[in-house]
Amino acid sequence: MQALYAQLLVGLINGSFYALLSLGLAVIFGMLNIINFAHGALYMMGAFCAYFLLNLLNIGYWPALILAPIAVGIFGMILERTMLQWLSGLDHLYGLLLTFGMALIIQGVFQNYFGSSGLPYSIPDALKGGMNLGFMYLPIYRGWVVIFSLVVCLATWYLIERTRLGANLRAATENPTLVRAFGINVPRMITLTYGLGVGLAALAGVLSAPINQVRPLMGADLIIVVFAVVVIGGMGSIMGSIVTGFALGVIEGLTKYFYPEASNTVVFVLMVLVLLVKPSGLTGRAN
Amino acid sequence: MKNKISALLLGTALALCAGNMAFAQDKTVKIGALSDQSGLYADLGGPGSTLAAQMAVEDSGLTAKGWKIDIVSGDHLNKPDVGVNIARQWFDVDKVDVIVDVPNSGVALAVNNVVKEKNGVFLDSGAGTSDLTNAQCSPNTIHWTYDTYTLAHGTGSALTKAGGDSWFFLTADYAFGAALERDTRAAVEAGGGKILGGVKHPLGTSDFSSFLLQAQASKAKVIGLANAGADTTTSIKQAAEFGITSGGQKLAALLLFITDVHSLGLNTAQGLNFTETFYWDLNDQDRAFAKRFQERMKNHSMPTMVHAGVYSSLLHYFKALEALGGNPHDGIKVVAKMKELPTDDPLFGKGSIEPNGRTIHPAYLFEVKKPSESKGPWDYYKLIATIPADEAFTPLDKSSCPLLKK
Numbered sequence: 001m002q003a004l005y006a007q008l009l010v011g012l013i014n015g016s017f018y019a020l021l022s023l024g025l026a027v028i029f030g031m032l033n034i035i036n037f038a039h040g041a042l043y044m045m046g047a048f049c050a051y052f053l054l055n056l057l058n059i060g061y062w063p064a065l066i067l068a069p070i071a072v073g074i075f076g077m078i079l080e081r082t083m084l085q086w087l088s089g090l091d092h093l094y095g096l097l098l099t100f101g102m103a104l105i106i107q108g109v110f111q112n113y114f115g116s117s118g119l120p121y122s123i124p125d126a127l128k129g130g131m132n133l134g135f136m137y138l139p140i141y142r143g144w145v146v147i148f149s150l151v152v153c154l155a156t157w158y159l160i161e162r163t164r165l166g167a168n169l170r171a172a173t174e175n176p177t178l179v180r181a182f183g184i185n186v187p188r189m190i191t192l193t194y195g196l197g198v199g200l201a202a203l204a205g206v207l208s209a210p211i212n213q214v215r216p217l218m219g220a221d222l223i224i225v226v227f228a229v230v231v232i233g234g235m236g237s238i239m240g241s242i243v244t245g246f247a248l249g250v251i252e253g254l255t256k257y258f259y260p261e262a263s264n265t266v267v268f269v270l271m272v273l274v275l276l277v278k279p280s281g282l283t284g285r286a287n
Numbered sequence: 288m289k290n291k292i293s294a295l296l297l298g299t300a301l302a303l304c305a306g307n308m309a310f311a312q313d314k315t316v317k318i319g320a321l322s323d324q325s326g327l328y329a330d331l332g333g334p335g336s337t338l339a340a341q342m343a344v345e346d347s348g349l350t351a352k353g354w355k356i357d358i359v360s361g362d363h364l365n366k367p368d369v370g371v372n373i374a375r376q377w378f379d380v381d382k383v384d385v386i387v388d389v390p391n392s393g394v395a396l397a398v399n400n401v402v403k404e405k406n407g408v409f410l411d412s413g414a415g416t417s418d419l420t421n422a423q424c425s426p427n428t429i430h431w432t433y434d435t436y437t438l439a440h441g442t443g444s445a446l447t448k449a450g451g452d453s454w455f456f457l458t459a460d461y462a463f464g465a466a467l468e469r470d471t472r473a474a475v476e477a478g479g480g481k482i483l484g485g486v487k488h489p490l491g492t493s494d495f496s497s498f499l500l501q502a503q504a505s506k507a508k509v510i511g512l513a514n515a516g517a518d519t520t521t522s523i524k525q526a527a528e529f530g531i532t533s534g535g536q537k538l539a540a541l542l543l544f545i546t547d548v549h550s551l552g553l554n555t556a557q558g559l560n561f562t563e564t565f566y567w568d569l570n571d572q573d574r575a576f577a578k579r580f581q582e583r584m585k586n587h588s589m590p591t592m593v594h595a596g597v598y599s600s601l602l603h604y605f606k607a608l609e610a611l612g613g614n615p616h617d618g619i620k621v622v623a624k625m626k627e628l629p630t631d632d633p634l635f636g637k638g639s640i641e642p643n644g645r646t647i648h649p650a651y652l653f654e655v656k657k658p659s660e661s662k663g664p665w666d667y668y669k670l671i672a673t674i675p676a677d678e679a680f681t682p683l684d685k686s687s688c689p690l691l692k693k
Contacts, residue, residue: 003504010496026409115586116329117517120552123528130530136500139528210495211528213520217326221493256497257489261460263497264489 006136008250011257013142015249016149017204018081021222022229022241024200029235031173031193034084035092037100039226040219042198045072046205047214049111051121056246059125061210068206069199076198080191088190103220110216143209153242154205156196160238165270185244225264226273234281246283275276308598312612314354318344318601319383321373321389321398322413324362327491330546331591332390332413334360338583339594340387341603342576349609354682359383363394365490370394371401373614384615386412387597389516392416392463396423398407399525403427403475410604412596415515415542415683416466420645424688427618429625431646432596433564435463436570436681438541439470441674443560446509446539447478455507455537456485457498459514462492468514475511478550483507488514495522497513499529503536527555544591548667553658556667564650564679565592565634566668572633589665599632600646634663638676650679 021043028036049068053059065082079102123141130139160166172186174178180186205219212218225248231277233244248267255266264271274282320340322332337360342357363370363525370389378401386402388415390393400420409418409428416582417434447454454475472482472513483505488499499522504512510531511520516581519540526538540547543561554627567577567589576598580590590598607624608615615621622644630638630646638648653668661667684692 003645006500006504007497010500013496014494110323110328113586115522116325116327116333116587117331117546117550120524120551120555131530135501137534139530142496181476185436211525213524214515215517218493219516221491248333253497257501260486260488260498264492274302285293 002135003257004254005251009133009136009138010142010247010256011250011253012254013249015246016146017208017222017245018226018229018249019153019242019245020200020204020207021226021237022233022245023129023156024197024204025226025230026233026236026238027156027200028194028239029230030199031160031169032084032088032190033092034087034095034099034171034194036197037223038098038103038106039198039201040080040098040221041103042072042218042219043075043205043222044110044219045075045106046202047121047209047212047218048114048205049202050206050209051214054121058094061206064206065113065203068204072205073195076270077191078194080194084194085267090208093099098160103223107220109217114216116214116215116217118218121214130164141210145211149204149207150242153245154201156200156219157238157242158162162167225267226269232267232271232274234280234283237283240281240283256281294403298526299416311425313531313615314374314578315382316354316356316385316608316615317377317381317383318356318358319374319377319381319386320358320360320388320396320597321363321370321377321568322360322388323365324360326365327514327618327688328365328390328413330550330588331516332388332546332593332597335588335590336388336413336597338580339590339597340601342580342583343598343605344503345667347605348504349601352609354608354644363389363391365391365393365394367397368558371397374398374401375405378407380401380677384408384618385601385621387601388413390414390603391461392418392466393461396462397540398445399423399425399428402618408604408618408621410600412600412616413593415463418462418468420641420643420681421687423692424643424686424691426604426644426690427622429622429640429644429646431594431600433562433650434645435467436468436601437564437650438467438677439474441650441679442539442560443471443474443511444478445672446560446654447480451509451537452478452480453507454480454482454509455502456482456486456511456513457489457495457506457623458487459518460487461490463500463515464513468511470577471511471513471520471541483510488518489499490518493521495525496688498522498528498592499531503529503531509539510539511541513540513541516544519543520551523551523559524555544593544665545589545665546591549588551667553656553661553667556655557653557657558653560652560671561655562652563592563668564648565590566651566653566670566684568666568668569670575633595634599630599634601633602665603628603630641683641686643683643686643690645680645686647676647680649676651676690692 050064127141233240256263320337361373385408392414395414403425409624412432417436420431635648652672
């Protein structure tokens with residue numbers, strides 16, 4: 001029984017990464033209608049950004065938590081301005097192909113210069129060590145990841161679903177021409193939204209840097225699972241992707257305990273089952 | 288009469304011409320460096336293995352003697368079907384004579400069959416499974432650098448002797464992990480240790496915490512990591528995070544490469560024991576090779592034992608070709624010649640190739656230095672013990688290779 005609690009907690013930790021990443025994807029898809037396959041590469045850039053800040057400029061983890069998402073977010077906005085914006089109104093497939101190609105290029109460039117084994121990034125001093133919870137030893141850093149990502153997820157949900165800015169944004173996706181007539185700069189808003197989604201990916205990257213090696217392929221390993229999370233939660237649903245992110249982390253954790261060989265397929269099995277029963281995802285609206 | 292003589296001369300000239308042409312063709316060799324160029328094993332093999340092959344060609348001096356040697360490289364993506372397809376295309380279309388490297392035992396076992404079918408040559412450096420010189424041995428294959436027996440008997444026996452008598456395994460769920468776990472179990476049990484359990488994880492896992500918690504709960508004294516590359520580095524890093532090493536359990540990184548240690552950093556990796564057959568800082572010849580290699584490597588990494596193995600196995604291959612004088616296209620004949628000649632190269636020293644295709648040379652038990660002991664980048668290993676060549680690999684009488692029964 002103790003082991004089970006431990007696995008549940010570990011699942012929750014992984015779930016927080018899934019939640020953060022799928023949240024970014026859901027924001028981008030919900031608001032921009034772009035299937036952002038570059039998300040994993042941008043997540044990886046966030047981790048590398050933290051590494052560069054530390055090793056080149058001697059800027060530690062805490063500032064990196066803010067600076068890296070901003071830097072990568074700006075990079076994302078440049079991508080949106082120069083390339084993605086021309087695809088609005090076209091079939092989803094074009095956006096998918098473009099972002100997939102960008103992901104391959106970004107990963108290739110990083111791999112060329114940094115190899116595939118990755119670079120070390122250590123846990124910040126304030127979060128080193130762990131606590132004994134009785135049923136498991138919880139590294140403090142992992143506890144921090146769960147709490148911090150939960151806060152970020154809920155803040156993002158609040159921003160989009162409950163504030164005036166979010167209302168404008170949702171209106172702009174619904175009917176851009178009409179919103180423009182009210183004097184709102186829709187293209188700028190879309191660029192900023194893409195920047196926000198990318199920033200969330202980079203934030204997840206910084207969070208994961210001390211846990212995983214900072215590797216060019218760290219995003220590629222994760223992105224497929226995250227897409228499955230988004231599909232299960234319902235494409236574009238903010239709350240749906242947060243809840244499914246955490247839930248799937250837990251289910252995956254349990255699989256690792258009961259039948260480890262299947263741990264990297266269980267998410268896809270679930271995806272198939274959900275799609276068979278509810279083709280628009282758990283919280284998606286059928287349109 | 289005059290006509291007869293000119294006809295004769297013409298005939299001789301033509302015959303000589305044809306002979307020459309055949310002779311020129313005979314000295315053409317094509318090397319295929321098949322590796323994981325982009326995944327979790329790309330740093331320990333990958334582009335570095337292609338570079339090592341190029342360096343072997345340059346250092347062999349064969350091009351100056353009229354040989355034409357080309358190198359192609361391929362990415363098997365750690366998928367046996369992809370590896371087999373590339374190998375088939377190389378033999379059928381590109382006329383490749385020899386395939387080198389092939390990390391990932393699953394791919395290597397599959398390619399092993401293709402090479403045998405096409406009568407090519409397979410100089411394996413990257414894959415670990417000892418099956419290549421046991422049940423799956425082939426007259427076309429030489430397994431050069433290391434195998435799971437070496438790792439098991441180096442690290443496994445040493446740790447068991449040092450008091451680590453109960454083990455739990457984290458095993459990569461494919462051919463290599465299975466072979467390494469099997470060989471290590473045997474070594475541990477032979478040393479009087481017992482196995483408390485194990486868990487199989489998918490290849491390329493990014494989070495090991497669930498598996499590590501199970502290992503922690505088993506209370507085993509040693510946690511054996513029967514995996515490689517990024518899987519190993521992630522498990523080591525996360526084991527430290529979960530307080531496994533500070534809680535008194537010892538990690539046995541059964542297969543660790545210098546690129547892994549570099550990626551972990553000495554702070555995390557210090558104190559790990561592991562077995563390798565090559566380290567760049569063992570002697571002057573190794574250092575000279577490593578320096579040249581590092582300068583030409585894009586990410587300026589030091590050569591791993593896999594890179595060194597690609598280099599040395601090709602040097603020996605070229606020696607056999609020179610001894611044969613030409614015709615490098617009959618794989619069985621070339622491999623037989625390689626087995627006949629004693630091995631002697633700058634990186635692995637003097638040794639031999641056994642009838643089952645296993646190259647025999649010493650192996651070394653290393654320990655990762657503390658940060659305070661290291662004099663600079665890449666100064667990572669402390670030599671603990673040298674395992675003599677005759678103990679480092681499966682003894683011939685225990686090899687289950689069918690070739691030996693003839």
